[in-house]
Amino acid sequence: MRILLMATPVAPLGAGKTGGVTLHIKNAAAALASRGHHVTVMAPDGSVLPGVDLVTLPGTCQPSLASEAGEEFYPIPENSVLGAMWHAALARQSDHDAIINIAHDWLPYYLTDFFQTPVLHMVNMTDVNAPTTAEIARVSNRYEARIAVMTQAQAERLGGVKDPILVSFGLDLSVYEFNSDGQGGVAWAGRISPEKGLEDALAIARDLAEPLIVAGAVDDQTYWTRLTDEFGDSMDYRGFLATPDLQSLLGQARVVLQTQKWHEAFGIVTIEAMACGTPVVAYARGANQELVIDGVTGFLVTPGDKAAAAQAVSRIAGIDRAACRHAVAQRFSLPAYGENLQNWLDQALSGQRPKTA
Amino acid sequence: MRILLMATPVAPLGAGKTGGVTLHIKNAAAALASRGHHVTVMAPDGSVLPGVDLVTLPGTCQPSLASEAGEEFYPIPENSVLGAMWHAALARQSDHDAIINIAHDWLPYYLTDFFQTPVLHMVNMTDVNAPTTAEIARVSNRYEARIAVMTQAQAERLGGVKDPILVSFGLDLSVYEFNSDGQGGVAWAGRISPEKGLEDALAIARDLAEPLIVAGAVDDQTYWTRLTDEFGDSMDYRGFLATPDLQSLLGQARVVLQTQKWHEAFGIVTIEAMACGTPVVAYARGANQELVIDGVTGFLVTPGDKAAAAQAVSRIAGIDRAACRHAVAQRFSLPAYGENLQNWLDQALSGQRPKTA
Numbered sequence: 001m002r003i004l005l006m007a008t009p010v011a012p013l014g015a016g017k018t019g020g021v022t023l024h025i026k027n028a029a030a031a032l033a034s035r036g037h038h039v040t041v042m043a044p045d046g047s048v049l050p051g052v053d054l055v056t057l058p059g060t061c062q063p064s065l066a067s068e069a070g071e072e073f074y075p076i077p078e079n080s081v082l083g084a085m086w087h088a089a090l091a092r093q094s095d096h097d098a099i100i101n102i103a104h105d106w107l108p109y110y111l112t113d114f115f116q117t118p119v120l121h122m123v124n125m126t127d128v129n130a131p132t133t134a135e136i137a138r139v140s141n142r143y144e145a146r147i148a149v150m151t152q153a154q155a156e157r158l159g160g161v162k163d164p165i166l167v168s169f170g171l172d173l174s175v176y177e178f179n180s181d182g183q184g185g186v187a188w189a190g191r192i193s194p195e196k197g198l199e200d201a202l203a204i205a206r207d208l209a210e211p212l213i214v215a216g217a218v219d220d221q222t223y224w225t226r227l228t229d230e231f232g233d234s235m236d237y238r239g240f241l242a243t244p245d246l247q248s249l250l251g252q253a254r255v256v257l258q259t260q261k262w263h264e265a266f267g268i269v270t271i272e273a274m275a276c277g278t279p280v281v282a283y284a285r286g287a288n289q290e291l292v293i294d295g296v297t298g299f300l301v302t303p304g305d306k307a308a309a310a311q312a313v314s315r316i317a318g319i320d321r322a323a324c325r326h327a328v329a330q331r332f333s334l335p336a337y338g339e340n341l342q343n344w345l346d347q348a349l350s351g352q353r354p355k356t357a
Numbered sequence: 358m359r360i361l362l363m364a365t366p367v368a369p370l371g372a373g374k375t376g377g378v379t380l381h382i383k384n385a386a387a388a389l390a391s392r393g394h395h396v397t398v399m400a401p402d403g404s405v406l407p408g409v410d411l412v413t414l415p416g417t418c419q420p421s422l423a424s425e426a427g428e429e430f431y432p433i434p435e436n437s438v439l440g441a442m443w444h445a446a447l448a449r450q451s452d453h454d455a456i457i458n459i460a461h462d463w464l465p466y467y468l469t470d471f472f473q474t475p476v477l478h479m480v481n482m483t484d485v486n487a488p489t490t491a492e493i494a495r496v497s498n499r500y501e502a503r504i505a506v507m508t509q510a511q512a513e514r515l516g517g518v519k520d521p522i523l524v525s526f527g528l529d530l531s532v533y534e535f536n537s538d539g540q541g542g543v544a545w546a547g548r549i550s551p552e553k554g555l556e557d558a559l560a561i562a563r564d565l566a567e568p569l570i571v572a573g574a575v576d577d578q579t580y581w582t583r584l585t586d587e588f589g590d591s592m593d594y595r596g597f598l599a600t601p602d603l604q605s606l607l608g609q610a611r612v613v614l615q616t617q618k619w620h621e622a623f624g625i626v627t628i629e630a631m632a633c634g635t636p637v638v639a640y641a642r643g644a645n646q647e648l649v650i651d652g653v654t655g656f657l658v659t660p661g662d663k664a665a666a667a668q669a670v671s672r673i674a675g676i677d678r679a680a681c682r683h684a685v686a687q688r689f690s691l692p693a694y695g696e697n698l699q700n701w702l703d704q705a706l707s708g709q710r711p712k713t714a
Contacts, residue, residue, distance in 0.1 A: 073420075073432035076463050078487040083467055090470060106433055110440055113447060114471040130435040 001097040001345070003032055004089060004117075005041045008103045009062040009082035012046035019191065019217065019240065020268050024102060024124060025049065027170060031338035040096070042089060044081045057084040064193075064219070065104060065129045074106035074131040082107055093117040098345060104128070109135035112143065120348050122148045122167065126157035126263045126286070137161050144351030148344050150266035151287040157263050165344045169266050170337025171328065175243055176275035178325045179251030185213050185236075186313060187253035187278075189246060189269045192227075193219040197283075200259035200306055202231040207310040211236045212257075215249055243272075251276030255298075255316045257309065258282035267291050274298075275328040277321035281312045291332075297324045358454040358702070360389055361446060361474075362398045365460045366419040366439035369403035376548065376574065376597065377625050381459060381481060382406065384527060388695035397453070399446060401438045414441040421550075421576070422461060422486045431463035431488040439464055450474040455702060461485070466492035469500065477705050479505045479524065483514035483620045483643070494518050501708030505701050507623035508644040514620045522701045526623050527694025528685065532600055533632035535682045536608030542570050542593075543670060544610035544635075546603060546626045549584075550576040554640075557616035557663055559588040564667040568593045569614075572606055600629075608633030612655070612673045614666065615639035624648050631655075632685040634678035638669045648689075654681045 005025060007013055013022045029039045029052050040053045047056050059081030065071070076083070082105055089099060098118050101108040104125040109132065112119045127133045137160030140147045148167040149155045155164050186208065188201040198214065205212035212231075217240040218224045228235070241249060250256060256273035263286035270280050270291045280298035282288035292298045298319060299312035330336075362382060364370055370379045386396045386409050397410045404413050416438030422428070433440070439462055446456060455475050458465040461482040466489065469476045484490045494517035497504045505524040506512045512521050543565065545558040555571065562569035569588075574597040575581045585592070598606060607613060613630035620643035627637050627648045637655035639645035649655045655676060656669035687693075 073430075073434055075430035075432060076488050077430055078491045080488065083492075087470055111471070113444055114468070131433050131437065134435045135440075 002038045002095060003040070003345075004092070004096040004099045005029060005032075005039055006085060006089060006099060006101045006103060006108060007041060007043035007047065009044060009059075009080070009085060009105060010064050010103075011044065011061055012048070012056075013041075013043045014048035015046070015217075021102065021124070022049070023243070023268060024122075024169065026052070027172060027334060027337060028100070028102065028122070028341065030172060031170060031334050031341055034334065035338045035342050042085050044085075055088065057081055057088055059084040062105060065125065065132070071129055074129055076107070086111055090115070098349060104132060106132045106135050109139050112139050112146065118146070118349055120146050120148065120344070122150075123154065123158065123161075123164070124150060124265050126154055126265055127159075128262075133158060134160070140164060143348075145344065145347035151290045153263065153286050153289055154265040157286075165347060167340040167344050168332060168337065169268065169271070170332050170334045170340070171271060171275055172334045173275060173329060176247045176272060176328075177251055178275075178277045178322075180277060180321055182251060182254050182276075182278055182321055184252040184254055185210055186255055186257060187213040187215070187250060187273075188257050188259075189215040189241075189250065189272075191219045192216045192224055194223050195260065195262040197259040197261040199227055199231070200261075200283075200304070200309075201257040202227065202235060204257060204259070204306050204309045204313065206231065206234050207306065208313060210234075213249065213253060214238065215241045215246055247272060247276055250278055253278050255313050256280045257313075258288050258292075259309070260285060260288075262286070264288065271328050271332045274324040275332075277325050279316055279319040279321070279324050281309050281316070283309075293327060295319075297327050359395045359452060360397070360702075361449070361453040361456045362386060362389075362396055363442060363446060363456060363458045363460060363465060364398060364400035364404065366401060366416075366437070366442065366462060367421050367460075368401065368418055369405070369413075370398075370400045371405035372403070372574075378459065378481070379406070380600070380625060381479075381526065383409070384529060384691060384694060385457070385459065385479070385698065387529060388527060388691050388698055391691065392695045392699050399442050401442075412445065414438055414445055416441040419462060422482065422489070428486055431486055433464070437464075443468055447472070455706060461489060463489045463492050466496050469496050469503065475503070475706055477503050477505065477701065479507075480511065480515065480518075480521070481507060481622050483511055483622055484516075485619075490515060491517070497521060500705075502701065502704035508647045510620065510643050510646055511622040514643075522704060524697040524701050525689060525694065526625065526628070527689050527691045527697070528628060528632055529691045530632060530686060533604045533629060533685075534608055535632075535634045535679075537634060537678055539608060539611050539633075539635055539678055541609040541611055542567055543612055543614060544570040544572070544607060544630075545614050545616075546572040546598075546607065546629075548576045549573045549581055551580050552617065552619040554616040554618040556584060556588070557618075557640075557661070557666075558614040559584065559592060561614060561616070561663050561666045561670070563588065563591050564663065565670060567591075570606065570610060571595065572598045572603055604629060604633055607635055610635050612670050613637050614670075615645050615649075616666070617642060617645075619643070621645065628685050628689045631681040632689075634682050636673055636676040636678070636681055638666050638673070640666075650684060652676075654684050 060077040283303035284300040301308040640660035641657040658665040
């Protein structure tokens with residue numbers, strides 16, 4: 001099939017701000033290509049995605065809904081790049097057998113009805129914007145199998161969304177080197193923004209009297225200033241790292257912390273760490289509950305209980321690093337992802353007519 | 358032709374808040390019907406429009422852009438009635454030869470490209486929301502003659518909008534009784550909201566040592582409280598009046614004041630007053646510059662110059678009331694409106710293909 005993948009309108013692909021989404025798009029394109037599909041990615045101007053058929057559009061990027069959680073309205077900016085992308089998708093829809101949207105935005109869900117080519121949606125956040133959540137629910141009620149989620153925890157946070165298809169994410173394991181040693185420090189990686197809860201990880205590391213190794217793009221400058229003021233001495237900040245360097249950093253760590261304040265739809269860093277053999281100590285909230293097998297690939301602790309997290313870190317030598325790598329190879333590999341995506345496409349395209357109307 | 362008229366999503370038709378838009382829709386439907394077209398109006402649930410084929414949809418109404426002028430984003434609420442209306446329009450587009458949008462909202466302009474049935478847009482505000490203005494400009498550049506404006510002054514405030522068609526509004530003159538006497542007081546009518554500038558009219562009447570007769574729905578409660586605190590004694594407030602009562606009030610007045618702070622796209626109250634024989638003293642800003650013939654149907658004064666306005670009121674006996682009625686009968690009657698609408702439809706439908714693609 002000829003598949004059009006619609007990327008996020010929040011920033012160009014390849015920018016630090018969209019590290020997770022870029023990997024999401026890149027791996028989805030690779031997984032679909034490995035199943036014999038021709039994939040085109042549409043994204044904002046300035047996007048970089050080597051080896052992929054890429055179409056970019058000009059316009060104003062969307063403000064991040066992740067940082068504006070709970071807004072009453074979905075905001076459309078002047079000369080929206082999201083609007084331009086979907087006009088371009090309309091113009092070329094007959095060149096594609098399916099359109100897969102990976103943007104968590106009201107507009108693509110709303111526009112589902114306006115396309116002859118089936119539009120499928122991969123939801124990669126939870127309930128961060130009420131108009132968007134309601135529109136996802138509407139599409140799920142009107143069309144069979146058009147909505148996919150990345151974890152069950154995510155589906156539970158999208159209350160009105162009916163029968164979403166579970167499509168777990170997958171990694172290209174050849175990019176992640178298994179590090180059987182991993183005698184290094186305590187690490188944290190992610191976009192640096194309040195909902196990601198870096199301050200809890202910093203406090204846990206301080207409890208353990210060791211520095212926290214941090215990698216990620218600064219998304220919220222005010223928050224960052226506050227963190228460096230409070231924890232500057234005990235933070236070993238490495239900046240935003242592309243995957244080759246990030247996986248090396250994660251593999252050298254003896255444990256990776258995941259201390260989110262919000263309900264993550266998925267935890268890419270969690271499976272990246274495990275792919276390198278590094279166990280994860282995570283708050284038992286959102287996706288991490290499904291990604292970390294407590295006592296096997298890391299430990300789950302009560303969200304917010306920093307003492308319990310520090311205690312779990314002190315027991316981390318009891319986790320078999322090979323078991324971490326093995327868990328990812330089984331459940332979150334690129335072939336597994338390709339199979340999940342194919343099953344979803346098959347279901348959505350066989351039931352492509354509206355349920356009503 | 359079978360024409361679908363899309364109303365505003367700000368409030369149900371017939372509510373005080375939408376007095377102007379309700380009249381706009383009602384008269385457009387009547388003018389089109391008089392040309393032999395079958396007209397269906399689509400509007401929010403709760404709308405009332407006797408004698409017209411009306412389809413209503415449930416959902417959340419839009420916040421008023423008029424009161425939120427200058428917002429950086431166009432806001433989409435949860436379960437938007439605007440969204441529901443345009444999904445319904447999509448489902449029934451093959452029942453119509455043309456769709457005419459009278460809502461000043463980003464979404465209908467954006468969706469123009471998604472319809473096989475030509476979508477035409479009657480712009481009835483000026484540059485109150487940057488994303489919407491930019492989208493109007495886009496449609497005007499992509500399609501021939503799809504954008505209509507109500508006055509040249511309005512077109513000038515929509516800078517990037519290319520070659521809009523002038524479609525002046527029209528009144529059913531049988532509803533407005535010519536009052537040759539008009540020896541009453543000084544009146545003001547309109548939606549009570551800061552941009553309408555009621556406080557200037559109140560100050561002018563106070564200068565003249567007479568009460569101001571006021572009719573209109575209170576749209577901004579804080580503003581209203583401020584006005585009643587400052588001008589309560591000199592304000593003779595009659596509430597929101599339907600057209601039969603409003604025209605009687607306007608006809609009895611010896612002059613009607615129009616003191617807007619913003620650039621009105623059109624001045625319905627101005628031509629309603631003149632239709633009853635009552636001259637208008639207006640700030641020379643926006644549409645009133647084209648509706649009031651200075652020295653013939655009233656006086657135009659420098660915007661904000663309340664002393665000049667009071668002075669103009671004192672000279673109002675020099676205006677021939679029959680000339681006011683005559684000016685409306687010539688330029689702003691229902692037959693004239695029907696002819697304007699027909700010319701627009703002819704141009705838009707003959708040039709319905711995109712200019713580019």
